[in-house]
Amino acid sequence: MIYNIRKVFTLLSVMVLGGVLVYNCEPEPDSLGEQLFLNGAAEGVESSYDLIAYNFKNNDTIRTDAYKLLNIIGSSSTSSTAVLGAFNESQFGMQRASYFTQVRLAADNPDFGTNAVVDSVVLVLKPSYRIDSLIATTTDENYVYQNGGLDANGNVGTNIDAKKVVSTYPITKFGKTKKKLTLEVHEVKEFMNGYNDYVYSDKKFDTYTPLLGSKEIKEGNVSAVTITKDSDNSQITPSSAPGIRIQLSPTLFQSKIIDKKGQPELSDASNFIRHFRGLKVSVAEDDGYLFQFAPNDMELIMYYKNDLAVAGAPPKRPQTKYEFAVKFTNMHSAYYEYNRTNAKINDFAFGNKEIGDEKLYAQGMGGNSIGIKFKKEEIDILRKLYQDDKAAIISAKIRIYTDEIEWVNPYPKLGAQDFTIVQRNKDSAGKETTAFTTDPTSLGATFIPVRAYNTDKNPASYEFTVTRSLKDIVESTDTYDKYKDKYFKIDLAQFLPNASGAIAGYNSTSRAFSMGRTVFVGSNSSSDKKIKLLVTHGTKK
Template sequence: MHNNSIFKQILLVVSIVLFVSCDKDYNVIGDGLIGDNHFDLAKETYDVVAYNQKITPIQSNNLPINALGIYDNPAFGKTTANFATQLTLASVNPTIGTNPVIDSVYIDVPYFVDATQTKPKTSGGNTYVLDSIYGEPSGKIKLSVFESGLYMRDKDPAGGFQEAQKYFTDQKTDFENLKIGNRLNDAADVSQNDAFFFDPAQHSVKTKDDAGKETTTYSAPSMRLKLNVQFFTDKILKAPAGKLTNNEIFKEYFKGLYFKVEQSGTDPGSLAMINFAKGTITIKYKENTSTTDATRVDKSIVLNMSGNTVSLLEQSNTNVDYANATSNANPVIGDDKLYLKGGEGSLAVIKLFGPDLYGEDGTTGSPNGVADQLDIIRKKGWLINQANLVFNIDTDNADFAKSPEPERVYLYDFTNNRATLDYYSYSGKITRDATTKKRGLYYKVNLTSHIRSLIKHADSTNIKLGIVVTQDITVTDFYKLRTPTAFISQAPKASVMNPLGTVLHGGKSSVPENKRLKLEIYYTKPN
């Protein structure tokens, strides 16, 4: 394929990104240059074969953002998201003095907030609205934080320690079987464990200076849990000699934390996307000034939530239509509906330009290995001005009607597991109903450079395309399935990060014409 030079040119495009929440969004480069009327260019539409593909347990370690909680999407089923992480010492080899006694231990992991809705309070601080919370906003879950007994290696011994170790969405049982002791978030306050919820309230801490003047400090919402003091006394303050010397030794000694999620009674729960890498555990304690001075001084040790991590996803209560669609896909004529779901979910595979029945002119002769529709376009010598795939959302799906929708989908080269030539157009953003501004109507994906390349270069391969939901359009890495098949071995990493899903109309002839998936090509005839 003659893709390298074109792709290098595309890589020169620079996009400036402002991070507001965990769901990153970008302006579409070149979007609207042609406009809806396309300057009255000639237009042709083509049928598309698109079918469902299940994503079985998939690699989920070291994601930049992880899900935690329970989210029941009626169109797909229930996802229970657990999490495990290593810990590191913010300052290695700490000196712990005489008679140390812990005052408190707490974990603090910030939530994403919607900055546009943050408002100052007259009493001090701010009122916040959390971002990237799915399900009931105040839905409760049973949250238990355990010491992990599973050491997460950096390198895979099966590959001679040459490749990075992979961990997968379905490994909860491995962490569950090796968890150590009782849960660490064992405070009497049930909002910290048995009835935990993602609280949007700000934190406030009051302190007094030497003159007795009181000051209140406010901070943004976060997961702030009190942890068991005795455990950290034994594990950290009384650690065996040498175990806190450096972080490689420390990670083998204290293997990390395992966040276990369960349903809290009959509450439906909720799920949050969280950047755990910003989390800390702070151990506050007092010790003697020296071996000869019993005056008590305040000290602290901070553990960072860094190192290897894994998102552990459980799927249950699967929607029957979703299960049937992903287990009975039709690669020949396509499917009526396409189910795109993040996490351990599903994607759609797309084949353009139909069958190969004839020779180079697309109408006579023997098959030549090229789709007939593509042969005909090449013969006509069209100059491609714009090419799009338009995916209409199944707005009649009652199960899906009240579920939040992904802001963007990502179209990629399914055959070779890489981005397409049109990646840097950052297309695929949802178009919502103009009146309500809520319900999505369709996703339009730019495919102009890809189609131009197919037409210009006779040796270009008409690859299969894949489409997934995406959490971050800038993430183009691919993660491996735990058990590859002849049909699929990898899927986009950004899809694993996204807990949402969408239901789209396919390109099958049984789909109404106005809703059917089509390839639109706007072109100019050669002189």
């Protein structure tokens, strides 16, 4: 394919590292070789070369502690993401996600007053939802708000005439959206260590058998409630993101919290997290869908009544709200289960680093990554072109197609932003090293790491820029042995920013909570959609 400078300058949209573009046309050369096209000084010809592409097995395990889930890369960052749910399909089998968190007191040695009795306890989760897809709004103009506290006259439980508005949105899901899920909460039995400790996704902390609470999400929706006074239209309850409210056992919180008032168990955080070790949130089903929620937006609220002395009258018992700390400095972790029995991944995902795998099964949350190596015989051809014909590499991209037979389904399609790519090699001591590909440094602000094509069609395809990485090998005087261990690792994830907005590092990604998965065509010699290396050479006229 012949390129010229006019086509190069049609690429007007550029982004920094982590940026992506989506196309439905043929790709263009990157800016590394633009100078070779100036004034018609060179022509470019694109050729394809074989690659060794294989399933990189992560043993269904990934680091999923607080550092990875809460995304505290920079000191001012407070973002967080975790996953709940279960999804079972024929290609990858079953994947189920549970969540563990410690609980802390709002302050040491809380005073719950005299004769305190728990009324209710609620755990609130804030899932990701589609804010642009309001399903329904219901309004109760005759709602009466039960005020559990004291009014200005010292009366308890004053009713307030109000209006209640419930707005319902669909949860953002990956999987079978019409399935129901049942959320379950258990008390953790095992001490979960500290906030800074490493935890991996195959770690299942022991829990007590009795359920603390459960909640069935029938339609996979979430609601926000707004209550306003009839008298002046002011809000009675503060606005918050739509949430899932799970009622927990008042009995347990009575015995573990209220009845321990003034005792060592509530004296400080260290004692408390060994007394009440935390909560596990899971799902009862093994099929349905996965969804993300924000741990830093979780709420654990205990409502209780206690005696309040009133001069010249019997004690009153107003309702008080106590909010536990379930975010930021607590230990958090995710637990992922897999059952690949009879799944098609078993027939193709062998991880063959010598000839590659026919199909590639990429999956987030600790599933397979994709490994890609240059073939020595192809490098020899490229070196000969460079040395004998002075054919400079202007552009080099890895093109990969989704499997048009194995991956036909209604599940969300991957965009270019859903991939990360790094390069790995061995140093002089034989230790494997990992780093960004060398292209960001070479191309600077014009670097576009991944492009997506035809994501609304079957098959879709994706291209990964590896120009500088290939040139480093082809144009080097070193023997191939120096590069024989070099390979690329592609994950279904995104690079995460630090507090200032810059990419935090090659190992700071969303892999721990990336729900996506896709089947790609690998090193399948019989397929015209096999993974390939596309190289554009430039030669002077």
